[in-house]
Amino acid sequence: MAIDERLAAERAGKERNASFELAMEATAEGRAPGDAGAALARASLWRDALQRFRGNRAAVISAIAFLALLAFVILVPWLSHEDPYAVNFAEAYQPPSWAHPFGTDEFGRDLFVRVALGGRVSIAIGFAATFAIMGVGITYGSISGFIGGKLDNALMRFLDALYGLPYLPFAILTLAIFGTVNFWTMVVALTIASWFTTARVMRGQIITLKENDYVRAAHAVGARWYRVLFRHLLPNTLGVIIIFVFLELPGVVLGEAFLSFIGLGINPPKASWGTLAQDGYSAYQTHPYLIVIPSLMIAWLILSAFFVADGLRDALDPRAREY
Amino acid sequence: MLTFIIRRILWTIPVVLLVILMTFLMMRQIKGNPFRNSERAVPASIQRNLDRKFHLDKPWYEQYAYYVKGVATADLGPSLVQRNQNVNDVIKQHFPVSLKLGAFAMFFAIVVGIPLGILSALKQNTISDYLSMGFVNIGYALPSFFISTLLLYFFAVKWRDVTGLPTNGWGGWRTWILPSIALGLAPLTVFARITRGAMLETLQQDYIRTAKAKGLRWERVVGLHVLRNSLIPTVTAAGPLLGYIITGSFIVESIFGIPGIGKYYVTSVTGRDYSVTMGITVLLSMLIIVANLGVDILYGFLDPRTRDQRS
Numbered sequence: 107m108a109i110d111e112r113l114a115a116e117r118a119g120k121e122r123n124a125s126f127e128l129a130m131e132a133t134a135e136g137r138a139p140g141d142a143g144a145a146l147a148r149a150s151l152w153r154d155a156l157q158r159f160r161g162n163r164a165a166v167i168s169a170i171a172f173l174a175l176l177a178f179v180i181l182v183p184w185l186s187h188e189d190p191y192a193v194n195f196a197e198a199y200q201p202p203s204w205a206h207p208f209g210t211d212e213f214g215r216d217l218f219v220r221v222a223l224g225g226r227v228s229i230a231i232g233f234a235a236t237f238a239i240m241g242v243g244i245t246y247g248s249i250s251g252f253i254g255g256k257l258d259n260a261l262m263r264f265l266d267a268l269y270g271l272p273y274l275p276f277a278i279l280t281l282a283i284f285g286t287v288n289f290w291t292m293v294v295a296l297t298i299a300s301w302f303t304t305a306r307v308m309r310g311q312i313i314t315l316k317e318n319d320y321v322r323a324a325h326a327v328g329a330r331w332y333r334v335l336f337r338h339l340l341p342n343t344l345g346v347i348i349i350f351v352f353l354e355l356p357g358v359v360l361g362e363a364f365l366s367f368i369g370l371g372i373n374p375p376k377a378s379w380g381t382l383a384q385d386g387y388s389a390y391q392t393h394p395y396l397i398v399i400p401s402l403m404i405a406w407l408i409l410s411a412f413f414v415a416d417g418l419r420d421a422l423d424p425r426a427r428e429y
Numbered sequence: 430m431l432t433f434i435i436r437r438i439l440w441t442i443p444v445v446l447l448v449i450l451m452t453f454l455m456m457r458q459i460k461g462n463p464f465r466n467s468e469r470a471v472p473a474s475i476q477r478n479l480d481r482k483f484h485l486d487k488p489w490y491e492q493y494a495y496y497v498k499g500v501a502t503a504d505l506g507p508s509l510v511q512r513n514q515n516v517n518d519v520i521k522q523h524f525p526v527s528l529k530l531g532a533f534a535m536f537f538a539i540v541v542g543i544p545l546g547i548l549s550a551l552k553q554n555t556i557s558d559y560l561s562m563g564f565v566n567i568g569y570a571l572p573s574f575f576i577s578t579l580l581l582y583f584f585a586v587k588w589r590d591v592t593g594l595p596t597n598g599w600g601g602w603r604t605w606i607l608p609s610i611a612l613g614l615a616p617l618t619v620f621a622r623i624t625r626g627a628m629l630e631t632l633q634q635d636y637i638r639t640a641k642a643k644g645l646r647w648e649r650v651v652g653l654h655v656l657r658n659s660l661i662p663t664v665t666a667a668g669p670l671l672g673y674i675i676t677g678s679f680i681v682e683s684i685f686g687i688p689g690i691g692k693y694y695v696t697s698v699t700g701r702d703y704s705v706t707m708g709i710t711v712l713l714s715m716l717i718i719v720a721n722l723g724v725d726i727l728y729g730f731l732d733p734r735t736r737d738q739r740s
Contacts, residue, residue, distance in 0.1 A: 264447070266444075267443070267444040267447045267448065268447075268448070269721065270668060270669050270671070270672055270717045270718075270720070270721050271448070271672070271714055271717055272672040272675040272676050272713060272717065273672075273676070274675070274676045274679055275675075275694065275709070275710045275713055275714075276455070276710075278694070278695070278698050279452075279455050279456070279459075279698070279706070279710065280455070282459050282698050282706070283455060283458045283459050285459075356570075360572055363572055363574075364572075364573075364574075364676065364679065364680055367572075367574045367680060367683075368679060368680065368683055368695050369695070369699070370695075383572070383574060383575065384574075387574065387578055387684070390578050390581070390582055391582070391586055394578075394582055397574075397575065397578050398575075401571065401572055401574070401575035401578075402575075404570075404572050404575075405567075405570040405571050405572070405575075406570075408569070408570040409566060409567075409569075409570040412566075412569070412570070
C-alpha cells in the first residue's frame with residue numbers, strides 16, 4: 107500500500123510538473139497561464155501522448171537507456187583510437203581494464219570498439235528488417251482491410267494458414283537460397299516469416315477506423331479511395347505502427363543473433379553481437395566475459411525497447427491493451 | 430461442437446498443402462543440383478536415370494504432387510548426403526530427442542511460469558510481484574545462448590563437484606536438466622506474463638465482486654472463479670509458444686550437443702542435404718499446424734462463444 111501511494115504521489119508530481127511546464131511555455135509566448143483556449147489548441151494527440159509518456163518513469167528510463175545504447179554504438183568507433191581489426195597476439199584475451207574496458211578477444215582486438223561496431227551491424231539490421239516487416243505487413247493488412255469482401259477473406263485465410271510458423275527454419279532456408287550472408291540477405295531472411303502479426307493487426311486497425319463517421323463523411327463528400335486511405339486511415343494507425351516498431355525490433359535483433367550463433371551470420375572480420383557472442387561461447391570456460399558482454403548488450407536493447415513500447419502503448423492508446 | 434471440430438480439422442488440409450507448397454517452392458530456389466555438383470563426373474545416362482528415379486525430369490507441379498503423396502504416406506524420400514539413410518530414418522533418430530527436450534521445457538515453463546504469474550497478480554504491487562516480474566523480464570531479455578552458457582558455466586563447470594552435471598550429451602536425467610531449463614525459460618516468461626495479465630483483468634470483473642460480496646472465502650473465489658477464467662488466454666498461448674520452443678531448440682541443442690532435430694536441421698542446410706531440410710521444415714510446420722488445431726478445439730471447449738466465429 108505504501109509503495110502504491112508513493113507511486114501515485116510521484117505520478118501526480120510529474121503531472122504537476124508537466125502542466126507547470128505547459129503553463130511556462132504559454133507565458134513565454136505571451137499568453138496568460140491557464141488560458142483555456144490556447145491550451146486546447148495545443149493539446150494534440152501527440153502532445154498528450156508525450157505528456158503521458160513523460161509521466162511513466164519506467165518508460166522514460168528505458169527511452170534514455172535506448173538512446174544511450176544508440177549513442178554508444180554510433181560514437182565509440184568514431185572516438186576511439188583502437189583499430190577494431192588489428193591483430194595483436196601479445197594482447198590476446200586481456201580481461202576488462204582501463205585500456206580495454208571490455209577486454210580483448212583471441213586476436214588481441216579491443217572489444218569495446220568491436221562491440222560498438224557489432225552493435226551498429228545488429229541494430230542496423232534490426233531497424234532495416236523491422237521497417238521491411240512493417241512495410242510488408244502494413245501493405246498486406248491495409249489492402250485486406252480496406253478492400254474487404256472476398257479478397258479480405260482470402261488474404262486472411264492465407265495468413266491463418268501461416269499463423270504460428272516458426273521464423274527460424276524459413277530464415278535459414280532463405281539464407282540458403284541466397285547462398286551468401288550479407289546485410290540485405292539477412293534483412294530478407296528475418297522478414298520473410300515475421301510479418302504475419304503486423305499484417306493482422308493493421309487489418310484490424312483499418313477495419314475499425316473504416317467505421318468512423320469522419321471516414322463515412324469523407325466518402326460522402328466524394329473523396330477518392332486513395333485520399334481516404336492515405337489521409338484518413340493510415341495516419342491514424344501511426345501510433346500503433348510506432349509501438350510495433352519497438353515491439354518488432356528486439357525480436358529481429360534476437361533473430362539475427364540466433365542465426366549468427368548457429369554459424370549463419372555476417373562474415374568475419376565484420377561482426378554483429380551474435381557473431382561476437384558465438385566467438386565468446388567458444389572460450390566461455392576460460393574467458394566468460396567474451397560472451398557476457400555482447401549478450402548483455404542484446405539484453406539491454408531488448409529490455410529498453412520493450413519498456414519503451416509498453417510506455418508508448420499506454421501513452422498513445424490508453425484503452426487498447428491487448429497486443 | 431462436433432461440426433466445429435470436423436470443420437476445423439478439414440481446414441487443416443489446405444493449410445498443410447499450402448505450407449508444403451511454400452517450402453517446396455523455396456527449396457527449388459536453392460542453387461545447385463544435388464547430383465550435378467558431385468566431384469566425380471556422372472555419365473549422362475546415369476544422370477538421366479537418377480533424374481527419373483527422383484522425378485527431377487518432371488515439371489515442378491508433378492514433383493510437388495509426388496512430394497505431397499510422399500508426405501501423406503509418411504515417406505519423405507532418401508537423404509541426399511548420407512547413403513542408405515532415408516529422411517524418415519533421420520527423423521526417427523533425432524525427432525524423439527527433440528520431442529522429449531521440448532516436453533521437459535514446456536513442463537518446466539508451465540509449472541514455474543503459471544504459478545509465478547498467479548503469485549504476482551494476487552500480490553500486485555508488492556515486493557513478490559516486483560521480484561517475480563523482474564525475474565520474468567530479465568529471463569525474457571537474455572538470449573537463450575547466453576542463458577545456456579551461464580547454466581553451463583556455473584552448474585557444469587564451476588560447481589561440477591557439487592552438481593555432477595555434464596556439459597553436453599543426451600542420456601539420463603543429469604543431461605536433461607540444464608537444457609530443459611535453458612529452453613523453457615523463454616516460454617516461462619510468456620506464460621507468467623499472460624497469466625498475470627489475465628488474472629488482473631479477471632480480478633476486476635463484476636462476478637468476482639459478487640462472489641466476494643456473497644461471502645465466499647477468498648481462496649475459493651480464486652480457485653473457482655479467477656483461475657478458471659484467466660487460464661483461457663494461457664491455454665491459447667501454448668500453441669504459439671511451440672514456435673519459441675522450436676526456435677530455441679536450434680540454439681540449445683547445438684550448445685548442449687544434443688542430437689536433436691534442430692541441430693540436425695542446421696547440419697542439413699550447411700551440408701546441402703535438401704531432402705532432409707525439406708522434410709524437417711514440413712515436419713515442424715505440421716507440428717505447429719496440429720498444435721494450433723488442438724488449441725482451437727480446446728478453446729472451443731473452454732469458451733463456447735468462440736465456436737461459431739472460428740472455423
